[in-house]
Amino acid sequence: MKIAVIGAGAMGSIYGGRLSLENEVYLVDTNPDVVRTINEQGIRLEENGEDVVFHPKAVNDTKDLPAMDLVILFVKALFSRSALEGNRTLIGENTYLLTLQNGSGHEDILGEFAPLDHIIIGTTEDQGTILGMAHIRHGGTGGTNLGMLCPDTEGMLPRLKETLDKCGFNGKIHENIQQLIWNKLFVNVALSAVTAILNVKMGFIAEDRFAAELSRQLLHEAVSVAKAMGLEADEDHLYKEIMETSKRVPEGITSICADLSNGRKTEVDTISGSVVRAAKKAGVPVPAHEFLVNMVHAMEDRKF
16 A cells, blocks of 8 residues: 655654555655654664664655555644645545544545545554654554544445554544544543643642633533534543543643643644534534633734
8 A cells, every 4th residue: 555644753653664564655744854864764663662663765745756545644733734735746536534633623624635435534542752853652552543424435444454453553443433533532622721721730620620610611512512413422421531530640731731831833723623613513502612712822822
């Protein structure tokens, strides 16, 4: 299979490296130093305390590459549209697009570049930490969850699962992938933006009754939207899970909080913002989410 992985960060390197064992893989990244290091030295993945080296091809410019069988998007979600626009030559009429990015609603952007029956969405339970240039610690291995929002008429999901399994991943096909994505999203929307605007660690949510109440309101709105979409959600059970997560990882810093603290743009639009977009489609009011998304964007625009 011809595969392009856009984004040679931790997760892109893990998937691009391992998939190169059985496929023709191109890692696409805007950083020339990363591309040069991969081409000269390969990608080093630290797995189970040992370094394993993989040798996918790496490029900055894809204009001379053919259309791919599969394009995997591993950039931060706020760069998804520009990343796909800048690499349109990779996408032919038979190309499938796959996103394993955090949050939900990615199919809205992917749908600008491929029809719905060639879009695969999902989540990954693998984890990666950058140790150095093209040197990644691969930990927390788990399932690569896959699904489509329309019938898989060409049987791509079983083929993709087989490809993943051969390369050391655990592909799992889900009939209702949106349920899985929203199960993960519930925790994110109740913690990420709240910790960001308060500039606190995750443990504060369970410690402070006002922060806990705000998280509860956000969860309530998200559950209302999910049910309007035909998904299942037990609000009381989810709230307990959120509070347990806050207590279990008290020193944890969410990605939105870290990005705001470091003056970077955040992925709020694919986390809390995805609830707002889904709510508009479903006709469900979500005032707390709308406020929070606007607040995070205003904080991104601050000048000191």
